[in-house]
Amino acid sequence: MVGVTWRSLMPVIIISTFIIYEDWVSFPSCKLLPNTASSPDKYVGSEDVSPQDLKVMMVANLHLLGSQAGFVNLYFRDYYMSKFFKKSFQSLNPDMLLVLGDVSAKGLELSRTKWLSVLHQFDSLLGPFLDIPLHVILGDKDVGECNGLRASSVNWIARNFPGLDSSGCGAFEISNVSFVSLNAVALLCGDNKLRFDVEKVIERESVDLQMEIEGIDEEKDDFGMLRELSNDYRWRVNAMKSGSGPVLLLHFPLYRSGKTHLREGSTFKSIIDTSGNVRASAESKGFSKTDPYDLSQTVPANATEYIFHALKPRIIFSAHTHEFSVYTHPDGTREVTIPAMAWEVRDDPGFIVATFQRNKSTVSVTYCAVARESHILIAYTSALVLFAFFILVSNTLESKGLS
Template sequence: MPRFGVRWLVAAALMLLLGGAFFFCEYLIYYPAILKCAWPRVEHARGGIDGRPADSPPVRAMVLSDTHLLGAVGGHWFDKLRREWQMERAFQTALWLLRPEVVFILGDIFDEGKWSSKNHWDDDVRRFHRMFRHSEDTELVVLVGNHDIGFHYEMDWFKLQRFEKVFNASSTRMVTKNGVNVALHGDGCPICQSVEKDLIRLSKDLNCSLQSSEEGCKGTQVYPPTRPIMLQHYPLYRVSDAGCTGSDAAPPGERHLLFREKYDVLSKEASQRLLNWFKPRLILSGHTHSGCEVLHDNKYPEVSVPSFSWRNRNNPSFILASVSSGSYALSKCFLPEESTVIGVYTSTGACLLLLVLVHCLWVKGLFQCLSLCLLGKHKSL
């Protein structure tokens, strides 16, 4: 084969190998991972109310948390590009394959919302809407987190109202779909006394909706008579993650670290009040970036949803929830591990180097062979 033909063949092989690895790691890899996931069957669910079977079609909800879109101050441009591409491809693939009716994001949408300027905030919001675009068939519900508006000592009304205006959200609200009540609660800041008033009013509305008697319930909002599912950014109070297990739990060296009230988890007092007010059949929370299942007071289950960002975890995931008015079922959908992507790229790089080395050695051997042949002919003459 002519020498230029060999070079073209080697170049084509190199481009094919590199292009195939890039296409697989940046696009195709999300499909086999998410295809393994399926909506759980609600008839096998926990959490039925008074033994009643599900009496309405289940709502299919996708729940994720802590996307932490990097900002202009602390976010390196390549880190932003890489993480946002990963989350966008994972989210869009999940929407296309799973088709949820509603998507809940449990706060910490942004990493620097607590101090971002107007221009930086507008840019962060624009990127979020691009990444998490969705059809009209899917409802997107966003909760506020401490990184969106600041921790308790950093927060003010301007940051809170800026967030609520963009996402059409409030710190405390109710979403009802197919007879399923979902109570949404954000950061739980102590300066927002009006939020506590809203929580008390909402709990009264829900409790009155469950009662057959109207005593003391005049003028309350009527909701479907089902115990709510409570979604919030901060977990309810727990000492640590020592009892958490599974591949998405906190690393073993961190599980026994004690949580700080009002920083890592809600205070004992606030947690108990929320349980007494709402008596939820399920609590879903974020903030810790790790998965965990906790049972409060031996009757209120809470599931912590891990971070959706590869910047925070090697194995991000999200929750698939099938919820009816009588019961619910949860399953976890794991996304491709970052170590797998790094391994594919590393293996591809090694193969490229090997192919180039073999080609160089082959060309060098060919030149030596030709030189020896020419030298032999010269001596014979």
């Protein structure tokens, strides 16, 4: 009788254990990183967090396939990705979601009908995040590289995401924090028309920021002249201080001297030591000439310097490399590069949460890791092996007439 009871309970125990494990691994493992505030001498501890702070979850490189997704993607990876988003929302309660490019794995190759299937897949994954502010930046997987970059395609894709203009750029403010997102793909593309459109956006935002600081009345007479000059991509005097501008959002990282060849999926990586410090793997020594698009996967040096001159960004968030890093530019501005979120890209995906303190310049960064695909597969395999072993033992005992 005891044997019969044990055999009847064992499948329930195995299944229950696996369900508990699956629910546990769906929650992200997060760690607040010291020395990642926009002011390097400040550290934001949990005691400093206020309900009025703006908490923004940032993900990148989802690499969705839409209708082209196979069985494994639809019923395994997408299932867990949806759980990751749901559990992250429950545990972190962010105020906003930012997606820093490469929503699609093959967007540049897709027809509009297939692109719509990617958008439907994207919406189904987000779940509760659809109820909070969302901003999406375009990546090279979404719109293509320079030889295939078309203004009409970018315009169509941009219309499907909130807050983007026809060039794939955006500007918005939430909880007194200003954000500017740029189509960084176009900035790598020489004489492409979209690059000039993005430069106009940079110039327009620079003028608006300076008017906001210096006073609208003082600039009103010169406004038309400045708008006209913006077509020439000329540098103008900017009295703003470094770090006084908006939060800058890009898919490609800005140029980093000493790390010109920053390939997608490269080993460019920050090291988080036992003390919790973040050490960037590249040194900052100023600007120099970069290589063409196919060699250098960062915004060119001249465009990078122009962005710093025009926008004076408070802090920068980028993606594309698939690796997490924190880098300090020559003027002291921090750039945080967000890791890939998709298992197709790397076995240890992750994301970050940036907390903007109300009425302060401090920005704290929390790095969150989600479960490895290999660990989930090991759990599945172990459960199947254990279940098969139980069936084998049960059948053996039954054949011997034991109970």
